[in-house]
Amino acid sequence: MPELVAGAREGRPRAVARLISLVEGASPRLREVMAALAPHTGHAYVVGLTGPPGVGKSTSTSALVSAYRRAGKRVGVLAVDPSSPFSGGALLGDRIRMGEHASDPGVHIRSMATRGHLGGLAWAAPQAVRVLDAAGFDVVLVETVGVGQSEVEIAAQADTSVVLLAPGMGDGIQAAKAGILEIGDVFVVNKADRDGADATVRELHHMLGLGEARAPGDWRPSVVKTVAARGDGVDEVVEALEKHRAWMEERGVLAERRARRAAWEIETIAVTALRERIGDIRGDLRLTALAERVTTGATDPYAAADELVRALAR
DSSP states (O other): HHHHHHHTTOHHHHHHHHHHHHHHTTTTTTHHHHHHGGGOOOOOOOEEEOOOOOOHHHHHOOOOOOOOOHOOOOOOEEEEEOOOOTTTTOTTHHHHHHGGGTTOTEHHHHHHOOTTSSSSOOTTHHHHHHHHHTOOOOOEEEEOOSTTTTTTHHHOOOOOOOOEEEETTTOOOHHHHHHHHHHHEEEOOOTTTTTHHHHHHHHHHHHHTTOOOOOOOOOOEEEEEEEEETTTOOOOOOOOHHHHHHHHHHTTHHHHHHHHHHHHHHHHHHHHHHHHHHHHHTTTTTHHHHHHHHHHTTTOOOHHHHHHHHHOOO
């Protein structure tokens, strides 16, 4: 394990890939891995990209990789794909769309399956981000599955959230209903060479301005037009991202977001551990007895749950 961690720190792709595989597989050595990586984390700028299917998230991600590489940055990419509810498999096709970066030693692309996890991300994504951070990548791009109204979780996982939209993909009301207006720090209208791009930008500005109660100095989300397939407007997106990063650092918002992210990780790990303990006693007579008492009306589910928690705490 120390050799594996040292290899990842030196930027060896195979070592980085192996560590992320340990994360995905919930390896018994995962605690050892995270403990070894912890002193080397906290440096990467994490950018989340989200939006409805078909807006060009993979193409935009690839274009952003190119822009950051031109700036001399090392870039890690986590591309999350949905798992089939029938076969359990996932296509993991983003590497095909980002094939131009496959031979670049300054880029590491990893596809991950959601494995049924809601919210647009794989459950292992936060730990995978830590691996890429510790491996010395300057920027980590996290691309969600594009499931629409359930992928707002990306806001809790990224320093900056980019929401991609495209002309003809629905009106501003739909965007508001999906909850993505609240999570976006930077909005990108991709495929801006299509009819209706300017109308989409105007609509976005209008929706973002409705009920706006920002104080002077608060961040006002940028709206940028791009044609990612040609690379048009991508440098402007990077400029908007860097402006948001500078604003967060100046206001202390970046540290707050990262602290919230760490708290979310801790809570998730703790809840998972509790679920495993509950699973261990599922066949236990205590749980069976509590279930029978709830069924007969002798107690209520909340009181039964409190009793179960007390039993687990012993």
